[in-house]
Amino acid sequence: MSPRGVATPDVCERLFAAAERIVERDGPGALTSRAVTTEAGCAKGLLHAHFAGFDEFVAALCLDRFARTAAKARALAELAGRNTVTRNLDAVVLALFVSGGPSISGLALTRPTATLRIREALEGGAPGFGTIQEAVTGYLEAEQELGRVAERVDPRSVALAVVGAAHHLLMTGRPGAPDPRPSMTRLVAALVGDGG
Known part of the structure; x- marks a missing residue:
């Protein structure tokens, strides 16, 4: 537990990681500001010192994770070939x-x-599913130029299908449901073939 008045390094990430552990272990109903700070091992008021409220915290968590995935998607271009x-x-x-x-x-x-x-952040330009879709499209186009994706494959349609399926599984998933990752892996393989 961090003592009062002592800076907590990387406080947002510490709180976000704690929230993810709670949701993964106990489900979304267990997620409260007190549960997050307890899990993070920090002062009870730390979350509210950094966020205007719990809804702001949840929004920031989601946006942060979208941004991380978008950054990973943008890096796909470097992996072509x-x-x-x-x-x-x-x-x-x-x-x-x-x-x-x-x-x-x-x-x-x-x-x-x-x-x-x-929604407001995404409309304001924060990276989200659209950003990921654009990056996947660009990556597939680059791989197509290298001959590693068949000419018959439409990169925009594949990107839409992959990102749309991921979005669907994220929005309809619930604790205890089957792991969606194997389904996504099969979908990607079916859409792009053996992948070069």
Whole structure:
């Protein structure tokens, strides 16, 4: 536990990671500001010292995780010609499901204020599913130029299908449901073939 008045390094990430552990272990119903700070091992008021309220915290958590996945998707361009196409896409798509992704997304949906904040941020240019879709499209086009993705494959349609399926699984997932990652891996492989 951090003593009062002592700075907590990387406080936002510490709180976000604690929230993910709670949701993964106990489900979204167990997530409260007190549960998060207890799990993070920090002062009870720390969350509210950094966020205007719990809905702001949930929105920031979701947006942070979208931004991380979008950054991973943007890095796909550097992987063109390396590994396999399926493996490269899997790494990005499966990042959406790490640390309770479906539960965190479901949590945001049950909190209208958090959902509104997320929507406003995305409309304001924050990276989200659209950013990931654009990056996947660009990556597939680059791989197509290298001959590692068949000419018959439409990169925009594949990107839409992959990101849309991930979005669907995130928004409809719940604790205890089958792991969606194997389904996503099969979908990616079916859409792009053997991936070069």
